[in-house]
Every structure is written in C-alpha cells, then in structure tokens.
Amino acid sequence: MDYLKNIRNLTGSALDDLARALYERDLKTFEETVVGLVKFGDMRDYETAAAMLATAPMLARSANSDYTDARFGTLVFDQYFNMFLRACADCEYGENEYMAVLLSAQYGKAGGALNCWDKSVDRYLTALARADFDRAAGYVEKFDRKFGKYSVLIAVDRDRALDRLLHMALYGKKLDKAAVRDVLMDYGEVSGALISRYGKAQAHERVAIVRLLLMFKNDMRVRAFLDGTVAFDKSKSVRDAAFGARRNTVDRADASVRLERMMEEGVGLTVAQWAELLSDEAYAAVADRIFFCLPSDGEHVRVIVYNDGAFLDSADKPVTVSVEQKIYVLHPLDVTQDDTGILSLEISQPFLQISRPIYHACADDGFYSARLAGTMIARDVFMKNLKSCGFAFCDKRADDEPNVAVCRSGKYAVGVECDLPDSSYTVSCGRIAFYNAADLVNVKRKRYISTANALDMRAVPRRAYSELIYRAYKLFGNA
Secondary structure (H helix, E strand, O other): OOOHHHHOOOOHHHHHHHHHHHHHHOHHHHHHHHHHHHOOOOHHHHHHHHHHHOOOOOOOOOOOOOHHHHHHOOOHHHHHHHHHHHHHHHOOOOHHHHHHHHOOHHHOOOOOOOHHHHHHHHHHHHHHHHHOHHHHHHHHHHHOOOOOOHHHHHHHOHHHHHHHHHHHHHHOOOOOHHHHHHHHOOOOOHHHHHHHHHOOOOHHHHHHHHHHHHHHOOOHHHHHHHHHOHHHOOOHHHHHHHHOOOOOHHHHOOHHHHHHHHHHHOOEEEHHHHHHHOOOHHHHHHHOOOEEEEEOOOOOEEEEEEEOOEEEOOOOOEOOOOOOOEEEEOOHHHOOHHHHHHHHOOOOOOOOOOOOOOOOOOOOOOOOEOOOOOOEEEHHHHHHHHHHOOOEEOOOOOOOOOEEEEEEEOOEEEEEEEEOOOOOOEEEEEEEEEEEHHHOEEEOOEEEOOOOOOOOHHHOOHHHHHHHHHHHHHHOOOO
16 A cells, blocks of 8 residues: 555544554565655645654663763664664665655754754764764765855864855855855954955955854954945945945935934934935925924024025025035924023924934933833734834844844944743843944844943933933833
C-alpha cells in the first residue's frame, strides 16, 4: 500500500496513529515513507516526516550515562534525529540531499518535532565542519536561506567563516545579501578587514564595502573612517552610498502631514520655494489655516499668516523679506510673550499647532526617562497607535533585548521600551530614550537600535525634546 499520499493529508492524532502502526508493522515501509516525504522539498512535508519519527517508542536512557548527556541533558531528540539519518542511509538518500531537511530544523514550528532536532543538527554540522569545513559551508550556503547555521561554522573556524561571509556580501550573486549582512552584524571585527580592502578596491567594490561598514557606523573607528576617508572619495557613487540624501518621503505625504513635519523639524523655505509649494491648492488650503513665522532678532520671531497667495503680518500687511530669508511653520515653542494670545484662540486647524502639547525636560532626565514607566494600554489600541504615530519595532540581535518601538523626527529618534507578553491583552511602557536618527542601523527592511548610544536628554534641543516625548505620549494614548 502506498501510504505517502494519504499521510501528507494527516495531522495530529490521525498522523500519530497511522505512523505508529506503520512503524510497528513494517519498518522498511515506514522509513521509505519518511524519506519519500522529505523528497518533496516542502517545509510542511519536513514537519510531517519529523512528526512521524517522533511517534516511534524509544528506550529510556539512564541519567548522565555519558558526557554528552551530562552536559546537554537527555538526548531523546538525538535518537529521532539518528533514526532519520538511518532511514536516509537505508533508502540511499545522500547527505547532499537530506542536508536541506537538517538545515530547515532551525526554522521549524516552535516546539514541533522538526525544530526539536536543532541542537542535534548543530552537533552534526560541527563534526562535519571539523572534518571538512568547505563541504559544511557549502551545504549552509546552498540550503540555509538565512545563513543561520553560519554561527556553527564560526564557532569551528571563526576567521575562515567570516572571510567566506565577507566574500559573499561583497561579490556574491543570486543570494540574499541582506541575510548575509544580518549575520555579519554580530561580528564587528570584520570592519577592520573592510577598511583594509577599501584602498585597493574599484569604485563598485568600495560602494559594497561602504554599505557593509554602515552596519558598524556606531563604532568610533568606522565613524572616523567614514567621515575622514569615504566623505572625500573621488567617486560620487561611493559618497552617496555613505551620505546620500534619503528619499524624501515627506514630499509624498499629504499637505497637512508635510507641513506638520516641517513644524516639528524646524524646516524653513524661501519665499520662492513657498510660492512653488503653495501653488498647489491642497497646500494653500492648509497654509490658510495655520501660522508661520520669521526669525527676527536673537531668539525672537515674528508671527505671520498666509492669505490669498501672500504672507501677511499682524496688521494684515504683506511681509517683505530677502531672497535668502526663510519662512517657517510656527511651533508653539517659538511664540514669544508678545504673541501668546494666539495660543488661546479656538480655531479649527488641519493639525495640532497652537493647541499642541508642549513638554520640557524633567530634572531627573538623563540618558533615559521614566515619565511614562508603568503606563498600561489595551494591546489592540496600542497596535493602532503604533502605526498611526509612525512607530515601528526594532529588530533584535539577542533574545534578552527589550522590545523597543522607535520613531524618527528630523535628526533625532525616540525609542520606547514596551512590555507586551504574549499572554496579556495589555502593553505597558518602560524607559524612553533619545537617539541620533543617523545612528539607527538599517539592513534591508530591518532596523536595529542596539548599537546606538542613547543621548543625554538634557542636551537635546527643546523642540526635538518636546516632539519626541509627544510621540511617546501619543503611542500610549495619553496625548
């Protein structure tokens, strides 16, 4: 009887019952079915094959019967793993074929039979790498889509493994270079090898080197190299790779969002630039309902408005400025004593401007703030706020790192530690920290904050401080 087709459609107790019965009645057919499953090359079939093996009864082993047991605990999963290897050998299914299954174990369903092989795979791969490093590395590069098991190769021969990773990151083709970079991020010593290669490399290679160095930009030596050497590279492509302007996502935002961000970040435009921008009716409609300002003397500003295609002062007279003079969207912090009356006006605005909450540094602020520590919010509300307020969770380099939601505002970013256990319907706030936005590390669609240094909040400009804290309050529904 051909069990393969039927068994692919079974799960749970139905799969367990059939697999156990087949194992007890016909071991050869059992093994052929297991191997037949993995030949499909599908993760679901790998999981099913491992689940079949897990139904086989195993003899209990006495505690600490050998060194490995004593060091790593009971090796019951090693026994199922070894059963799989024996089945492959009996069915003449070679290592170059079943390695795809072994290297998939790390990505298996948590707690599932396949994922439980992971430590056994580590032992197997370690032994193979010690005997034939290139063969082991070749398997990882061919079958491990995220290069996760390169950690095993690095443990066996660190220099050799990192050298292969660097070569793939710089010159590899038809592979996921972002995944390679993701592995390399944990090994900052490669920055020295990259810097050494830079001087003799062609321009296209220097671009690749710079992109890798940006992962380590918070290292003082790398920062000095970027600012002192790369910044003066004769190739514009190389300079742009390191310092090129980011895509101006603000330009694609709607009018009210763009003008609000200009207020948040203190961005000004010349009269000619405003004339071009406000020729768009959508922008003009927003501008007609907000306040602008002109720097006057020292820290003082003149409050002005926009109406009927012109900027007007408090006496409704056209404002005359020089060609170079910039006009800014007024922030409540810019309002001087002479103009405080506008802050009490009850007018409808396209975004919070004159009624915008203002936050000032607290006496106990340092590199972290606890002003929202312990604040709790419903999980579903939090997730909505996360998106609407422009936050995103940073990726982690280690399991013990806190969950940090980060949001950028101009040159600065705020990171909010969030406690959101799987078993809870609520999210609570931890510490708040500020960072230089340029210190956040981006690898493809992942963002990391673990290597960035928190800033002393007392040294952050007051506008940036107020806006970043405001973002944190909005995230937890308190603004």
